[in-house]
Amino acid sequence: MVSETKRKRPSPIRPPVSAGGDRQSSTESSSQEMGVIKRKNIVKGNEGGLKYICDVCSADITSTVRIRCAHPACGEYDLCVPCFSKGESSRDHDPQSHPFSVIEQHSIPVYTRDWGADEELLLLEGLEVYGLGSWSDVADHVGGFRTKEEVCDHYTKTYIESAKFPLPENADPKNLSLIEEVPREEFQARKKRRIEGRKEAAKSAAPATPKQKPTASVPACHEVQGYMPGRLEFETEFCNEAEEAVQHMMFDPGDGVNPRTGELEPEMELKMLVMNIYNARLTARADRKKIIFEHELLQYRRNNILDKRRTKEERDLHNKAKPFARMMNHQDFEAFTTNLEYEHNLRQAIGQLQDWRQMRVGDLKSGEKYEQEKQIRAQRPIATGAFDRVASGRIPKINPPIEVPPATTALTAPELPERFKPNPHPQKASSIANGPPSALHPSVTALTPTKGPLTTGNNNISATPPSQSKPRYSVPSLGGTTPMKLANENTTDLHLLTKEEADLCSTLRLMPKPYLVIKEGMLKEAMRSGGSLKRKSAKEVCKIDPSKSTRIFDFFVHSGWIQKV
Numbered sequence: 001m002v003s004e005t006k007r008k009r010p011s012p013i014r015p016p017v018s019a020g021g022d023r024q025s026s027t028e029s030s031s032q033e034m035g036v037i038k039r040k041n042i043v044k045g046n047e048g049g050l051k052y053i054c055d056v057c058s059a060d061i062t063s064t065v066r067i068r069c070a071h072p073a074c075g076e077y078d079l080c081v082p083c084f085s086k087g088e089s090s091r092d093h094d095p096q097s098h099p100f101s102v103i104e105q106h107s108i109p110v111y112t113r114d115w116g117a118d119e120e121l122l123l124l125e126g127l128e129v130y131g132l133g134s135w136s137d138v139a140d141h142v143g144g145f146r147t148k149e150e151v152c153d154h155y156t157k158t159y160i161e162s163a164k165f166p167l168p169e170n171a172d173p174k175n176l177s178l179i180e181e182v183p184r185e186e187f188q189a190r191k192k193r194r195i196e197g198r199k200e201a202a203k204s205a206a207p208a209t210p211k212q213k214p215t216a217s218v219p220a221c222h223e224v225q226g227y228m229p230g231r232l233e234f235e236t237e238f239c240n241e242a243e244e245a246v247q248h249m250m251f252d253p254g255d256g257v258n259p260r261t262g263e264l265e266p267e268m269e270l271k272m273l274v275m276n277i278y279n280a281r282l283t284a285r286a287d288r289k290k291i292i293f294e295h296e297l298l299q300y301r302r303n304n305i306l307d308k309r310r311t312k313e314e315r316d317l318h319n320k321a322k323p324f325a326r327m328m329n330h331q332d333f334e335a336f337t338t339n340l341e342y343e344h345n346l347r348q349a350i351g352q353l354q355d356w357r358q359m360r361v362g363d364l365k366s367g368e369k370y371e372q373e374k375q376i377r378a379q380r381p382i383a384t385g386a387f388d389r390v391a392s393g394r395i396p397k398i399n400p401p402i403e404v405p406p407a408t409t410a411l412t413a414p415e416l417p418e419r420f421k422p423n424p425h426p427q428k429a430s431s432i433a434n435g436p437p438s439a440l441h442p443s444v445t446a447l448t449p450t451k452g453p454l455t456t457g458n459n460n461i462s463a464t465p466p467s468q469s470k471p472r473y474s475v476p477s478l479g480g481t482t483p484m485k486l487a488n489e490n491t492t493d494l495h496l497l498t499k500e501e502a503d504l505c506s507t508l509r510l511m512p513k514p515y516l517v518i519k520e521g522m523l524k525e526a527m528r529s530g531g532s533l534k535r536k537s538a539k540e541v542c543k544i545d546p547s548k549s550t551r552i553f554d555f556f557v558h559s560g561w562i563q564k565v
Contacts, residue, residue: 052078055090064080105118107191108184111168232289242282295325314344475503483506531562
């Protein structure tokens with residue numbers, strides 16, 4: 001069986017050899033082997049790392065010498081030594097004419113005593129394929145039961161912290177001190193013992209927990225909605241539109257400087273001002289993130305559990321102290337809030353002791369008994385009745401004073417008082433007024449207004465209403481709404497309205513107080529224009545729904561308070 005999915009190592013250590021055994025240089029094959037490493041499908045062996053399989057007999061040749069065909073037609077074609085010695089072939093491979101390379105294991109130390117050249121090549125290849133930082137994938141790529149911590153430490157110490165950075169310290173090809181110090185056989189024996197020991201440790205170890213899916217940088221992968229843990233950013237940042245002011249701004253070398261004076265041009269000064277504003281916003285954004293990370297505010301569930309354990313007073317105290325967190329680190333803020341809670345508890349204890357002293361409680365046992373009886377008294381319902389001493393001594397509830405209507409209400413009543421009506425006989429009225437009070441006509445005496453507040457025209461005169469009364473105004477109902485029930489118990493100022501006005505407010509769902517304000521405003525506007533008012537002006541005065549203002553205007557016209565223009 002031919003293995004279709006496998007990854008080959010990047011370069012052999014020997015030049016191509018012809019089928020007859022003569023070595024020959026092959027620039028094409030060498031350039032192909034030393035070319036750019038591309039990501040391909042990987043077959044991993046039992047010990048991790050890459051696995052090489054013979055393309056004829058499918059034998060595992062990862063840890064032994066293998067023969068690779070160097071002809072372009074075969075690509076990555078590997079054979080084991082027995083198949084190569086017998087002249088076996090498959091696919092397009094021709095053992096008689098195709099050149100080949102003998103690849104051995106590079107199990108010799110080159111940079112450190114415990115890492116071979118083959119592992120160094122796999123380390124660099126894995127970093128190129130998976131990227132710097134993906135140490136778990138790089139460790140699987142290296143194999144040999146290497147852990148991600150071991151791979152990370154080796155790369156950091158050998159390459160990053162090297163005195164010859166970016167090269168390792170033992171990168172000189174002429175330096176063979178490690179090879180002479182640790183021969184190939186001894187190094188391979190150490191590697192074999194290490195692998196076997198880790199195999200036994202893996203068998204006897206407890207079963208590992210299933211590998212969880214890594215947290216992605218999406219807003220829904222965190223307990224705080226909108227936070228992206230992989231990027232340490234939020235979906236909506238502070239001053240989220242700060243980048244829009246500088247996204248199309250461009251700076252060219254030498255641009256913005258006047259060549260004659262050497263000063264900045266106004267346009268460049270404006271650009272620098274915008275950049276300073278942008279940098280200030282970024283600084284404020286970074287400061288807020290620092291506070292969030294410093295005080296562990298992203299651990300919402302843990303903070304919520306701790307908050308539920310506090311009492312209501314402690315929660316209020318903690319919320320009031322939160323603004324001071326911007327000026328402290330997490331440890332100082334925790335100590336600060338703990339001391340505040342301790343002070344609060346001390347004040348409560350002092351207040352309780354003062355209460356006990358006032359009640360002449362001398363010991364803790366009596367104090368506990370007093371607190372229990374105090375709670376029982378607080379839970380006891382308040383007794384009311386004629387024989388209740390507590391109820392009789394209780395201060396009675398003061399009813400709100402009845403509002404006296406203003407003088408303008410007399411002018412806005414459905415029927416004006418008799419004294420404000422026009423007199424059809426002015427001469428007769430003047431002659432009667434000049435005579436003695438007993439000479440008044442009985443009918444005129446009957447129409448004399450009584451003293452008292454002017455609320456409605458019907459209540460301010462003692463005369464009987466005229467025989468001809470106006471038809472009652474029926475308020476058109478609003479579509480989709482139900483009338484509101486008005487009662488003296490739940491509606492103040494209802495006594496200031498007539499029955500028709502109360503029906504109007506009920507249909508339009510208006511309270512008496514706003515209605516009286518609208519009424520006074522419309523009448524004042526009408527008095528400015530001689531008693532007449534336009535429907536448009538009424539809508540501007542009311543400043544409510546146009547349908548409601550139209551019905552109020554029609555009601556005022558029907559009542560005779562204003563004239564329609």
